Amino acid sequence: MKVALNINGETRTADLEPRKTLLDALREDFGLVGTRAGCEHGVCGACSVLIDGAPARACLLFAVQADGYVITTIEGVAPAPGELNVVQDAFCETHGLQCGYCTPGMILTAHALLARNPHPTRHDIVQAISGNLCRCTGYGQIVEAIERAAERLRVVNAQEAAGHANEEERG
Amino acid sequence: MSRPSGELKFVSAKRRVREDRRFVAGRGRYVADIALDNMLHVAVVPSRYPAARIVSIDASAALAMPGVAYVLTGDRLANAVDPLLNGLDTPNVKRYPLAVGQARYVGEWVAAVVADTRALAEDACEKVVVEYEPLPFVIDTEQALDPSSPPVHPEHGSNVLLDKTFVWGEVERDFAESPRQLTFRVVWGRSSTVPIETFGVAAKWDPWGEILDVWASIQMPKYPDQIARALRIPANSVRVHHDVDVGGSYGVKRGIKQTVLTAHLARTLDRPVRLIEDRLDNMRAGDAHGPERIFDVEVAFNDEGIVRSVKMRALDNVGAYAGRSPFQLGKPIGAIVGPYQIKSVQYRAQAVTSNKAAQEAVRGFGQAPTNYAIETAIDKVARAVGLDRIEVRRRNFIRKEQFPYLIPSGTQYDSGDYHTVLAKVLAHADYDGLKREQAELRARGLLAGIGIAACLEPSGGNSSFEPLLNEKNTTTTWMDSCRIHVDALGFVTVTIHTTSSGQGHETLAATVVGEVLEVDPDHIRVVRPDSLASLPSNSPVGSRMAIMLGGACFHAAHKLKDKLVRIGAKQLGRPENEVAYARGAVTAGGATLSWTDLITIAHRNFHLLPEGMEPGLETMHVEQVPTGSKLPENGRVQMYPCHSFEFHLILIAVDPLTGKPEIPRYVIGHDCGTVINPHIVRGMTLGGIAHGIGAALLEEFVYDGEGQMLTQSFMDYLLPSAHEVPKVEIVHHCTPSPFTVLGQKGSGESGYLGSPAAISGAINDAVAPLGISFSKLPIRIAEISDAIAGAAVSRAEEQR
Numbered sequence A: 001m002k003v004a005l006n007i008n009g010e011t012r013t014a015d016l017e018p019r020k021t022l023l024d025a026l027r028e029d030f031g032l033v034g035t036r037a038g039c040e041h042g043v044c045g046a047c048s049v050l051i052d053g054a055p056a057r058a059c060l061l062f063a064v065q066a067d068g069y070v071i072t073t074i075e076g077v078a079p080a081p082g083e084l085n086v087v088q089d090a091f092c093e094t095h096g097l098q099c100g101y102c103t104p105g106m107i108l109t110a111h112a113l114l115a116r117n118p119h120p121t122r123h124d125i126v127q128a129i130s131g132n133l134c135r136c137t138g139y140g141q142i143v144e145a146i147e148r149a150a151e152r153l154r155v156v157n158a159q160e161a162a163g164h165a166n167e168e169e170r171g
Numbered sequence B: 001m002s003r004p005s006g007e008l009k010f011v012s013a014k015r016r017v018r019e020d021r022r023f024v025a026g027r028g029r030y031v032a033d034i035a036l037d038n039m040l041h042v043a044v045v046p047s048r049y050p051a052a053r054i055v056s057i058d059a060s061a062a063l064a065m066p067g068v069a070y071v072l073t074g075d076r077l078a079n080a081v082d083p084l085l086n087g088l089d090t091p092n093v094k095r096y097p098l099a100v101g102q103a104r105y106v107g108e109w110v111a112a113v114v115a116d117t118r119a120l121a122e123d124a125c126e127k128v129v130v131e132y133e134p135l136p137f138v139i140d141t142e143q144a145l146d147p148s149s150p151p152v153h154p155e156h157g158s159n160v161l162l163d164k165t166f167v168w169g170e171v172e173r174d175f176a177e178s179p180r181q182l183t184f185r186v187v188w189g190r191s192s193t194v195p196i197e198t199f200g201v202a203a204k205w206d207p208w209g210e211i212l213d214v215w216a217s218i219q220m221p222k223y224p225d226q227i228a229r230a231l232r233i234p235a236n237s238v239r240v241h242h243d244v245d246v247g248g249s250y251g252v253k254r255g256i257k258q259t260v261l262t263a264h265l266a267r268t269l270d271r272p273v274r275l276i277e278d279r280l281d282n283m284r285a286g287d288a289h290g291p292e293r294i295f296d297v298e299v300a301f302n303d304e305g306i307v308r309s310v311k312m313r314a315l316d317n318v319g320a321y322a323g324r325s326p327f328q329l330g331k332p333i334g335a336i337v338g339p340y341q342i343k344s345v346q347y348r349a350q351a352v353t354s355n356k357a358a359q360e361a362v363r364g365f366g367q368a369p370t371n372y373a374i375e376t377a378i379d380k381v382a383r384a385v386g387l388d389r390i391e392v393r394r395r396n397f398i399r400k401e402q403f404p405y406l407i408p409s410g411t412q413y414d415s416g417d418y419h420t421v422l423a424k425v426l427a428h429a430d431y432d433g434l435k436r437e438q439a440e441l442r443a444r445g446l447l448a449g450i451g452i453a454a455c456l457e458p459s460g461g462n463s464s465f466e467p468l469l470n471e472k473n474t475t476t477t478w479m480d481s482c483r484i485h486v487d488a489l490g491f492v493t494v495t496i497h498t499t500s501s502g503q504g505h506e507t508l509a510a511t512v513v514g515e516v517l518e519v520d521p522d523h524i525r526v527v528r529p530d531s532l533a534s535l536p537s538n539s540p541v542g543s544r545m546a547i548m549l550g551g552a553c554f555h556a557a558h559k560l561k562d563k564l565v566r567i568g569a570k571q572l573g574r575p576e577n578e579v580a581y582a583r584g585a586v587t588a589g590g591a592t593l594s595w596t597d598l599i600t601i602a603h604r605n606f607h608l609l610p611e612g613m614e615p616g617l618e619t620m621h622v623e624q625v626p627t628g629s630k631l632p633e634n635g636r637v638q639m640y641p642c643h644s645f646e647f648h649l650i651l652i653a654v655d656p657l658t659g660k661p662e663i664p665r666y667v668i669g670h671d672c673g674t675v676i677n678p679h680i681v682r683g684m685t686l687g688g689i690a691h692g693i694g695a696a697l698l699e700e701f702v703y704d705g706e707g708q709m710l711t712q713s714f715m716d717y718l719l720p721s722a723h724e725v726p727k728v729e730i731v732h733h734c735t736p737s738p739f740t741v742l743g744q745k746g747s748g749e750s751g752y753l754g755s756p757a758a759i760s761g762a763i764n765d766a767v768a769p770l771g772i773s774f775s776k777l778p779i780r781i782a783e784i785s786d787a788i789a790g791a792a793v794s795r796a797e798e799q800r
C-alpha cells in the first residue's frame, strides 16, 4: 500500500504492508532509527513520536494510519546538524539519561509538554513523562532537565516577544 | 606514579557527560540499527510445556512459505556447536541455544526460523509443528531441592547444582556464648534488571576471510572467547564490534545463547543474520531473570544489640540452566557481614535447578538480596532488644580507625566512615522531624513507617568467587586496559575495549587521561576498537570501571607523561628528576619544550629520542585488580578490592484501604570515595534506587502451578514509572580508597543494593502496629491491602 507521510517537514513515500507499524516503517523504510522499540505493546514509550504535536506511540499505530498527520521524530528536533535545541541541551546539562534508549521518547514528550504548558510544576512533569519508562536514571535528572528547559524557554520566548515588540514599534 | 597531589582539575568536576550528545539527538547506535546487506532475520518457536520430550519437529509448512530461508532445530544445532560455558563443575548440565531433546521451561526456544523479515519469521514460527511428550516438572524452590522431585537434567542426577557450607570463625562457640538468638526467613522474589532495549545480535560470517563479525547489545566478560569455543573456531576468527551502544543492561545482557545461535545461522546460511528479541522473547526466554532466593538466618547477639555471629543459608532457584548464575551466591561472601563487626559466619550456599527460565547476572551479582537478609536481621535484633534501629547499627558498625578491616570470610574492606555518613544523613533528614512526620501521618489514619538500610557495594570486580565455588577454576585476574595514542599533530586518542550500556566510560577515560596529562578532556577522542584490535577487558561488570578502566587510563597516561619527561630531559640536558611536566610542556633549568616540540621529536626526530625509545607516542596499560592476586585458601578469599557505603533513611506512608505505599521522603548517604564524574554517580544512585523500588514493591516473574509464566509483558511485570519514584535526596561523603589511583570506588550498583531492604523495613515498621509483617519481596499493593484487611478481621474476632 502506497503512503505519503509528512515526517519532520518532508513528504516521504513508501510502499508498505498495511500491517506495518509506524515504528517499523520509520525505522526500516525511512531510515529514522532514533525512534526505538522497547515493548511494542504500548507501555514503555520508547517509540514515542509527535503526531500533530502530541506524543503518540508509534508501535500502536499502523503506518498507513499516520497519513495526513504531521509526524515529528527525534531527528526532526535539532535546529541544525551538531546543534542541540533547548530541551536536548538541558538533558545534556543535567545528564538526564544514561544508555539513551528511552531518551528520544522522553525528549519528544518533554517538547509536547512545554509547548502546551510553559510553566509546568514538578507534578505536571512527572505526569507528562509517566508514560515513558526509563530504567537507567530513576527519572530525577530527567525531571530536572525538563524544569531547566522550561526556564530557558521562558527566557528565550520573553526575549523573542520583546524583540518582536521592538520591531513592531520601529515598523 | 602516585596520586595527583595538587587540586584535581577535571576529576570530580561537574562536567558534562560526553556520550549524552549523541543520545539526545537520537544518534545512539544500537544493535537494532545495524542493518547489513542481504540480512536475514530470526524468530523463535517457544516451548509450551515446562518440561517435555521433543518427539518431532515438522517444519515443512514453515519452509514452504515464501521468504522463509531456514528452520533450525536443537538436535541439528547440537551437532555443530559445543555447549555454552558452564561456570560450575557440572558437566552434565548442558546448555545449548535451542532445547536439545527436551524442553526445560515454558518459552524455551525449541526451533529458530530464519526469513527475509522478522514479521515473516514470526508468521512461519506459527507453522512449525512440534510434537511434545510432557514430562514431570518442578517449579517451587524447596520442592526442587527435595531428592524426590523430577530432575531438570536427569543426567545430572538431581536438581542440586551447588551446596557448599563455609564456616568462618568460631561460629558454634559464638552462638553458645551469646545470650540471645533469633531466627527468621526472608524471600527475595525473582525479578531482574529488564532493560528497555531487549537483547539483540547481528552476525556475519566471511567464509573467505574466515572471520565472524558480531554486533551485539552485550555486557559480557570474555564474550569473544565464549563465542569461539561454542562455534569451535579460533578466537581470532571472532571480531566483536565494541562501537555498539547498549540500551541498558545492569548485568543481564549476557546473550551468549542468542549470539551462538545467530552466528551459527550466519555461518550455515552464508548470509548476515540478525536476532532482536521482542519483549515476549526477552521476558520469557531471554535467560535474563535474576536471583530467586530463600534466606534462613540465625543471629546470635546480646542484650546491647551487639551481633556476634550469623548463620545464613541461601537457597537459590536458578531456573533450568546454570551459566554463571550460581556464582551470584558467591560474590556476596565478600561483604557477608555488611558494614558490621560480626565475628563469625556460617554460610550455606545452595543452588537448585527448576523448570523456570535461566538466570543471569543482575546488578550487584547477588549482593542486594544478601543485604536485604542482613538488614532484616539488624532490624529484628533492634526490635528484640528494644533499641532504636539506628542505634543498633551504630553499635555494630565497623569504626573508621579499624580500616583496612578483615572480615571473617577473608576480604579486607579498604576504607569507610560509616558513623559519619550516618550522622550526616540524620542531620540532613532531621531524624526527629521525620519521626514527627511519621506520627502525623499515623494521626491522619495512614500507616507510616521509617525504613533504614546500611550496606556495602563491593566494587572493582575480580572473579574470586569462581575459584571459591569451583576448585578447577584458577582465575586471579580480571584486568582492564587502556591505550593512549598522540598523533603527529598532537591530538590525543584514548581507546577502551568493551561496549558500554550507559555508564559513561568515554567520559571516564577522557577525564582521567585529561587529569594526568593536564589536557582538556573535551579535546581527547575516545574510541572503541573491535575485539581483535583490543587489549584485554572484562567488560563493565562488578561495579568495576571507575576502578579498573580508571586505573588503566591513569597508568597509561602516566607512562605517556614519563616518556615526554624523558624526551625533555635529553633535549634539555638535565636528569629526569629535574624535569617538570605541566600542561603538556616540560621545563628544566629555565628552559621549556612545548607539547608541539615534544610531539615533533617523538614523531619525526628519531635522532633526538632517548636511546631505546620507540618512535611515535603511544602507551598502554593493562590494569590488574588491586588486591586480587591470590587463590582462595580454606574457603577464604579477598573478593572485590573496594567497598562503597550507602545509608538509606526513608519514610513510607501506606493507605490502609488500598494498601498503596507512597514514599514522601527518601534520603541516602553515599560514599564511593573520589567521584570521577558527579553527574554519572548521581544518575547511578538514583537509577539504582528506582530499580530497588521495583524489586521491593512491583516486579516479579511469576509462574503458576502449571509452570506457565504469568508476567511476561510490561502490563503485568511492572517497572517503576516517574509516579512511583520519589524525589531522592543524596548526602555525599568521600572516604578515598587507599587501593585505587584516585581514591575512587565503584558506584554502578549504588542505591539498588540497599533500597529493597530499606523499603521492606519501612513497610514492616508501618504495619507493625497491626501485628502483621512481610517477609517476601516484592511486597505488592494487593498483598499489603489483603494483610491489612486480614488483620482487621482477626482483631474484630478477638474483640467479639
Ligand code: FES
Residues within 6 Å of the ligand: A036, A037, A038, A039, A040, A041, A042, A043, A044, A045, A046, A047, A048, A057, A058, A059, A060
Ligand atoms: S515500544 Fe511502543 S510503547 Fe513500548
Ligand code: FES
Residues within 6 Å of the ligand: A096, A097, A098, A099, A100, A101, A102, A103, A133, A134, A135, A136, A137, B196, B247, B248, B502
Ligand atoms: S536512559 Fe536508559 S532507559 Fe532511560
